[in-house]
Amino acid sequence: xxxxxxxxxxxxxxxxxxxxxxxxxxxxxxxxxxxxxxxxxxxxxxxxxxxxxxxxxxxxxxxxxxxxxxxxxxxxxxxxxxxxxxxxxxxxxxxxxxxxxxxxxxxxxxxxxxxxxxxxxxxxxxxxxxxxxxxxxxxxxxxxxxxxxxxxxxxxxxxxxxxxxxxxxxxxxxxxxxxxxxxxxxxxxxxxxxxxxxxxxxxxxxxxxxxxxxxxxxxxxxxxxxxxxxxxxxxxxxxxxxxxxxxxxxxxxxxxxxxxxxxxxxxxxxxxxxxxxxx
Amino acid sequence: xxxxxxxxxxxxxxxxxxxxxxxxxxxxxxxxxxxxxxxxxxxxxxxxxxxxxxxxxxxxxxxxxxxxxxxxxxxxxxxxxxxxxxxxxxxxxxxxxxxxxxxxxxxxxxxxxxxxxxxxxxxxxxxxxxxxxxxxxxxxxxxxxxxxxxxxxxxxxxxxxxxxxxxxxxxxxxxxxxxxxxxxxxxxxxxxxxxxxxxxxxxxxxxxxxxxxxxxxxxxxxxxxxxxxxxxxxxxxxxxxxxxxxxxxxxxxxxxxxxxxxxxxxxxxxxxxxxxxxxxxxxxxxxxxxxxxxxxxxxxxxxxxxxxxxxxxxxxxxxxxxxxxxxxxxxxxxxxxxxxxxxxxxxxxxxxxxxxxxxxxxxxxxxxxxxxxxxxxxxxxxxxxxxxxxxxxxxxxxxxxxx
Numbered sequence: 137x138x139x140x141x142x143x144x145x146x147x148x149x150x151x152x153x154x155x156x157x158x159x160x161x162x163x164x165x166x167x168x169x170x171x172x173x174x175x176x177x178x179x180x181x182x183x184x185x186x187x188x189x190x191x192x193x194x195x196x197x198x199x200x201x202x203x204x205x206x207x208x209x210x211x212x213x214x215x216x217x218x219x220x221x222x223x224x225x226x227x228x229x230x231x232x233x234x235x236x237x238x239x240x241x242x243x244x245x246x247x248x249x250x251x252x253x254x255x256x257x258x259x260x261x262x263x264x265x266x267x268x269x270x271x272x273x274x275x276x277x278x279x280x281x282x283x284x285x286x287x288x289x290x291x292x293x294x295x296x297x298x299x300x301x302x303x304x305x306x307x308x309x310x311x312x313x314x315x316x317x318x319x320x321x322x323x324x325x326x327x328x329x330x331x332x333x334x335x336x337x338x339x340x341x342x343x344x345x346x347x348x349x350x351x352x353x354x355x356x357x358x359x360x361x362x363x364x365x366x367x368x369x370x371x372x373x374x375x376x377x378x379x380x381x382x383x384x385x386x387x388x389x390x391x392x393x394x395x396x397x398x399x400x401x402x403x404x405x406x407x408x409x410x411x412x413x414x415x
Numbered sequence: 416x417x418x419x420x421x422x423x424x425x426x427x428x429x430x431x432x433x434x435x436x437x438x439x440x441x442x443x444x445x446x447x448x449x450x451x452x453x454x455x456x457x458x459x460x461x462x463x464x465x466x467x468x469x470x471x472x473x474x475x476x477x478x479x480x481x482x483x484x485x486x487x488x489x490x491x492x493x494x495x496x497x498x499x500x501x502x503x504x505x506x507x508x509x510x511x512x513x514x515x516x517x518x519x520x521x522x523x524x525x526x527x528x529x530x531x532x533x534x535x536x537x538x539x540x541x542x543x544x545x546x547x548x549x550x551x552x553x554x555x556x557x558x559x560x561x562x563x564x565x566x567x568x569x570x571x572x573x574x575x576x577x578x579x580x581x582x583x584x585x586x587x588x589x590x591x592x593x594x595x596x597x598x599x600x601x602x603x604x605x606x607x608x609x610x611x612x613x614x615x616x617x618x619x620x621x622x623x624x625x626x627x628x629x630x631x632x633x634x635x636x637x638x639x640x641x642x643x644x645x646x647x648x649x650x651x652x653x654x655x656x657x658x659x660x661x662x663x664x665x666x667x668x669x670x671x672x673x674x675x676x677x678x679x680x681x682x683x684x685x686x687x688x689x690x691x692x693x694x695x696x697x698x699x700x701x702x703x704x705x706x707x708x709x710x711x712x713x714x715x716x717x718x719x720x721x722x723x724x725x726x727x728x729x730x731x732x733x734x735x736x737x738x739x740x741x742x743x744x745x746x747x748x749x750x751x752x753x754x755x756x757x758x759x760x761x762x763x764x765x766x767x768x769x770x771x772x773x774x775x776x777x778x779x780x781x782x783x784x785x786x787x788x789x790x791x792x793x794x795x796x797x798x799x800x801x802x803x804x805x806x807x808x809x810x811x812x813x814x815x816x817x818x
Contacts, residue, residue: 388529404535408516411544413579413611413674413752 140353150351153343154189160321160339161193164303167335172302173202174295177231179216180370181348181359181384182307184223186340188357190305191227201229202305205295208235209287210276211247216370219360234291236260243276251276263290263330290330297332308338311345312394345394349385368394416694416717417654418564420646421494421571421710423472424635425465425515425578426675427661429687431632441591441632444640445659448689453696453734458688459742459765460663460707464675466517467746468662471707473524473571475726479745479760479815487523492725494711495527498569501720508566512554513573514545530558542582542599545575548638552645559649567718568651572642576635577665579674580606583630591629602627611752613676615668625667656717657691658710669790677748679763679772680791684744694732704765705731706742741766741808745815748774764809771796771805773813780806 142150164173175190177183187204194201206220224231238257243249250273253264267285274282295301308319319341327333343351352359362370363384409415429435433446434454461471467478474491481488492500495509510530518524519533532554534546555572562568582602588595605624608614615621639659646652663675664683675683688705690696694717708728715722716730731737741764747754748761759775768786773779782796782805796802 402521405516405519405521408535408539408544411539411541411580412516412575413606414517415753 140350142350142354146350147354150347150354153340153347154192154351156342157186157189157339158193158196160337161190161305163322164305164335164337165197165199168303170200170202172300173304174205174232174299174301175202175305176307177204177206177220177229178307178370179206179220179360180307181352181363182309182340182343184307184359185343185348185351185357186305186307187227187229188355189339203230203232205232205234205304207288207291208233209283210235210240210243210245213360213362213370215360215362219358223358232295234295236287236291239276239286247276249276250274259294259330260286260290266329293331296334301332301334303335303337305337305339307340309343309345309348310341345389349389353385416656416719418568418570418651418656419714419717420655420657421472421569421714422639422642422657422659423571423573424639424659424661425573425575426663426665427577427632427635427687428664428682429685431629432687434689435687439591439629441629442636444636444643445689448659448691450698452689452691452698453693454700455688455690455705456700456702457704458660458686458707459704459744460661460684460686461742461744462746463663463678463680463683463744464746465515465662466522467677468707469518469524471728472660472662472710475708475711475723475728477708477727477743477745478747485522487526490725492723493524493527494571494714495569497711497715497723497726498718498720499527501715501723502567502718506566507569507718508562509569509571510555510558510562511571511573512551512558513571514539514551514575515573515578518573530562542580542603544580545578548574548576548635549641552638552641555642556645556648559645559651564649564651568655569714569718574635574638576638577628577631579610581610581624581627581631582606583627583634587630587633588627590633591626595623595626597623597627610673613672613674613750613752615666615671615673618668621668621673624673628665628667653692656693658688658713659691660688660707660710661686662707672750674752676750676752677746677758677761678750679744679746679761679770681770681785681789684763690731696734701731701734703734703737703739704742704767705737708742743809743812745812748776760813762809762812764805764812766805766808769799769801769805771802771809773806773809775813782806 175187177187191201220231238260239251242251242255252273253261263286264282269282277283310319319338321341322335322337324335325333360370366381368384368387406415430437432442433440434449460468462468462478470476470478470491473493476491481490498507498509509528511528512532514534519535525531537546539545551572551574580603582599609620609624643652646655664686665675666672666682669682670678670680706728709731712722712726712728712730713732716732729737744763745760747758749758761774763770763772768784770783770785772781780796781794782799782802783791784795
C-alpha cells in the first residue's frame, strides 16, 4: 500500500477530524449501551474508516466494541465479500450479514429475474404496498426503487426490530451528495409502521472524499482493491461503474461526481426523460 | 491547435440560423462568427434523436453497432478516452458540461473525462427540466478558473434550451412576435397536449409552437455569446477551434409530426455545423457531404493526434483530402414520444442529391431528389432510375439491429 506524504499541517487537520469523529462516538456511548448499538459496515471506504475510528476510540477507552452489520443485496462484488470477511476476522469484529432471503428465493437468486409480488411473504408484500408500488411483478435489481427498499431498507428495519437495536453508526459524509449537506451528527428516527425507533449517528460527516483517502492512505487503513481499479463508489455490482482506469484517490475528486458510477439515480433519470418528452 | 471546443445545441434546426439563410435575425451573434468560420452546408447527423445521434458525435460510431442497452457500450471509444490514450504525457485536459439525461453518467457518457457535469445532481422543474445555457456557462467559467489553461483543453458544452418543452422567457418571445401573450403554464399545456401526442393538425398551433421554439433560439444565441466571452476572458478563445453543431433538428409538421422522432427527413438530419477558427477555410463554405461521425476524428486531428481505430469517420481536414462518400443514419423508427418494444429501425442513406429512407416496420422505401425537392415531398422510389442503385447502398446496413 503506498504511504503518502502529507504536510504536517494536513496531518494535523486530519487528526482533528478524527478527534471530532471520536466526540460523536463519545456522545453515542454515553446515551446507549454497547449491546444496543450496531456499526453499519458496507466494506466501502467510508464505513471502513468509521469502523477504524470506532475501534481506536473503544481501545483508548477500554470499552467493548459494538457489533457490525452489513447488508447483502444479492448483487455484491466478490471483492467486497472477501474484504469484509478478512477484516472482520482480523479485527475481531462480530459481523452479521442481513439479506432478504424471501425476495432472493422468489427471484431464484437470479438478477433481472421477474419477481411476482404474490410469491413474497406478508412482510414484503406490505412493504411494497407501503412504498406505493402497485404492479404485480418487478425485476430483481438491487438499486431500483422497489429493489432498494426490499433488499436494503426492509432488511435494515427487520434487523433492528429483531435485535432491539437502538443506535446505529453510518459512514455518511456531507459532500457525498448535495442533499446531504444539512445532515446532523445524530438523528432520532421515530417509530413508524414497520420501522422501530432508533438513533442514527454519522461520525464522519465532516470528512470530504479527499479527506477519507488521505486518512486511509496515511494511517494505512485497509480498503477494498476495487478502489485501486478505478471504482469511486461501490454499491451493487451490476450498477457500480469504474470511472476511469486510475485508482480512486488519483482521480479528480473535486471536479467529478463521486457517485456517478452508481445507478441509484435511475428513477431520477427516468423522471428527467419524462419531463423532456421522452417517456 | 491548442484547444478544441465542441459546442452542441440540442434540437437546433439548421434553418434557424442566419448563417443558413434565416432572415428573422434570431441569431446575430452566431451569424457574426461566419467570417471566422468554415460553414458546412451539407452536414448530416447519424440519427434524428439524441440517444442515437451522439454515438456519432462523441464515439464516431452508429447506433446499432452494439446491442441496445442503456449504458454506452465499452466497445465504443468516447473522444475523451481517445484523447487520453493518444495524448499520454502530453496531457489534454477534458471537460464536459451538459444537461441531457441521455448523455449522463447513468448512460455511460462520463467515461474518460477529467471533469464531467451532467446536472443529474441538481434540481430542475417541469417548466425548465434542464440546466439552462446560462447556468452551464457559469460552470464552464468556474472550471476555467481552476484549470491550467497552459495545457491543452478539450471542452464539450451542450445546451438544452431549444429542446422541448418550449417555455421561453417573455423577453425572448418578444423578439420573435410581440403580439404573443401566453403564460408558462399555457406553454407547458401545449407541450403536453400538442407536442407529446404529435398533434400537428392545427396549423395555427404549430406556428405558435414554432415561434416559442424560435424564442429559445434567440435565448441560445445570447448564451452562445456569453460562452465565447467567457472563453475570451480566460484567454483561451484565440487558441481554440470551436466546432458548433447539433445532434438533430426539430419537426414542425413538415412530415405530419412534431418534435424529433425516428424519422429521417432533412428537418431532423440535415444539421448546422460551423467550425470557428478552423485550420483552413476560414470565412468559407464547404458543400461536401459530411457526417457527425467525422467529428471525433477531426478533433483528434486538430490536436495533431493519430486517428483512433474505433472511429469510423474521417477527419474533415485537410479539406482537399476529405473523400466525399455517402452519409448514413439509423435509429429506432419510433413515431411516438415513447419508444415501444415493437418499434423497428429506420435508416437513411444519402449520396449526392439522392436520399433513400427505409422503415423496417412498414417495410417501406422512400427516395428523394434533394436538389429539386429539398423538402422531401415527392417520393421517387417507384419512378427514379437512381432508386435501385441507392437502395443497394443502404441494404447491407439493414437488419444490423440486435434485438
